[in-house]
Amino acid sequence: MGVEIAVEGLGKSFGPQTVWRDVSLTLPPGEVSVLLGPSGTGKSVFLKCLVGLLRPEHGSILIDGVDLVGCKERQRYELRKLFGVLFQDGALFGSMTLFDNVAFPLREHTRYRESKIRRIVFEKMEMVGLTGAEDKLPGEISGGMRKRAGLARALVLDPEIILCDEPDSGLDPVRTAYLSQLLIDLNAQIDATILIVTHNINVARTVPDNLGMIFRKELVLFGPREILLTSTEPVVAQFLNGLRHGPIGMSEEKDQATLEAERARYGDGAELPEIVPQLEPSPGLPVRDAVRRRKDRLVQSLHTLAPAAQQNVLSSLTEHEMARYGLRRSTRAGGVL
Numbered sequence: 001m002g003v004e005i006a007v008e009g010l011g012k013s014f015g016p017q018t019v020w021r022d023v024s025l026t027l028p029p030g031e032v033s034v035l036l037g038p039s040g041t042g043k044s045v046f047l048k049c050l051v052g053l054l055r056p057e058h059g060s061i062l063i064d065g066v067d068l069v070g071c072k073e074r075q076r077y078e079l080r081k082l083f084g085v086l087f088q089d090g091a092l093f094g095s096m097t098l099f100d101n102v103a104f105p106l107r108e109h110t111r112y113r114e115s116k117i118r119r120i121v122f123e124k125m126e127m128v129g130l131t132g133a134e135d136k137l138p139g140e141i142s143g144g145m146r147k148r149a150g151l152a153r154a155l156v157l158d159p160e161i162i163l164c165d166e167p168d169s170g171l172d173p174v175r176t177a178y179l180s181q182l183l184i185d186l187n188a189q190i191d192a193t194i195l196i197v198t199h200n201i202n203v204a205r206t207v208p209d210n211l212g213m214i215f216r217k218e219l220v221l222f223g224p225r226e227i228l229l230t231s232t233e234p235v236v237a238q239f240l241n242g243l244r245h246g247p248i249g250m251s252e253e254k255d256q257a258t259l260e261a262e263r264a265r266y267g268d269g270a271e272l273p274e275i276v277p278q279l280e281p282s283p284g285l286p287v288r289d290a291v292r293r294r295k296d297r298l299v300q301s302l303h304t305l306a307p308a309a310q311q312n313v314l315s316s317l318t319e320h321e322m323a324r325y326g327l328r329r330s331t332r333a334g335g336v337l
C-alpha cells in the first residue's frame with residue numbers, strides 16, 4: 001500500500017512573493033487526491049515541495065513519518081525513491097526512444113541486468129497502452145501518448161506515491177477520459193497514494209477520493225469528495241461548478257476558458273448539480289482497496305459531516321455495507337438510524 005503524506009503548516013515564498021502559507025493536509029495512504037486551484041496559485045510549486053525539488057520555508061512534510069523538510073540530504077534521497085512524478089509535458093528526453101526514456105530511471109538508480117530492465121519497461125508500457133511504440137521518439141507521437149510514456153516512466157521504480165502535474169493539459173476530452181481511467185486502474189492495481197494537480201472540473205468530479213483547493217495563497221478546503229462536491233463555500237462551489245459569480249475574477253485568463261465551457265453547460269444558476277459517480281476500475285481489475293478504507297473512515301466521522309455530504313456518503317453504501325457498519329436507512333429521504 002502507498003504511504004501517508006502529512007503536510008503541516010507549510011509555507012513557500014520566492015523572495016518577497018508568498019506563494020501560499022499555512023497549508024496543512026493529509027493524503028491518506030493508497031487514496032487518490034486532487035488539488036485544484038486557478039492558474040498561478042502554486043499547485044505545481046506544492047508538488048515540487050512534496051517531492052523535495054523545492055524547499056518550503058515553513059512547516060513539515062511527513063512521509064511515512066519522516067520529515068522531508070528537516071531531514072538530512074541522504075534521507076531525502078531515500079524518500080525521493082518512493083515517488084513517481086508525471087510532469088506537465090511528460091518531460092521526456094527528445095533524442096531517446098520511448099523505451100530508453102522509460103528505462104532511464106532503472107539505468108540510473110538500479111543495477112538491474114538489461115534483460116530485467118527490458119521486462120519491466122515492457123510491462124509498464126503495456127500498463128499504459130503503449131505496447132508497440134517502444135522505438136518511437138517523443139517527437140513522433142501525440143501529446144496523449146507522451147503523457148502515457150511519462151506515466152510509464154514514473155512507474156518503473158514501483159513508486160508508493162505518484163504525483164501528476166496537470167495530466168490533462170493539452171489533451172482533448174476523450175484522451176483526458178482515458179488518462180483518468182488509467183489512473184484509477186493503476187490505483188486498483190498498485191494501491192499507490194496518488195496526487196493529481198489539475199484545473200479540469202471533470203477530472204475533479206470523477207477521479208479522486210479526496211479534493212483540495214488552493215486560492216488566495218491558502219488551502220481553502222481539503223477532504224473527501226462528498227464534502228468538496230457538495231460544498232457551498234463560495235470559491236469551491238464557483239470553481240467546481242464553473243460559475244461566473246463568485247470570488248474568482250476575470251483576470252485569471254486560463255480559467256476563463258473553463259468557466260465559459262461550464263457556463264454554457266450549467267448556466268448561471270446557483271443550484272449545485274448532483275454528484276456524479278466516481279470512476280471504477282476497468283472490468284477484470286481488482287476493486288480498489290482505497291474505497292473500502294475510505295468508507296470505513298467516513299462512516300466513523302459521518303455525524304461530523306454536513307447533511308448533503310452525509311447523504312452522499314450514505315447513498316454510496318450498499319445494503320451489505322450498511323449492515324456491516326450497523327446502519328439502517330430511515331424512512332426520511334437519505335436519513336440514517
Ligand SMILES: Nc1ncnc2c1ncn2[C@@H]1O[C@H](COP(=O)(O)OP(=O)(O)OP(=O)(O)O)[C@@H](O)[C@H]1O
Pocket residue numbers: 014019037038039040041042043044045046199254
Ligand atoms: N522557481 C521559481 N522561482 C520563482 N517563482 C516561481 C518559481 N516557480 C514558480 N514560481 C511562481 O510561483 C507561482 C505559482 O506557480 P505554479 O506554477 O505553482 O502555479 P500553478 O497553480 O501550478 O499554475 P498553473 O495552473 O497555471 O500551472 C507563480 O507566480 C510562479 O511564477
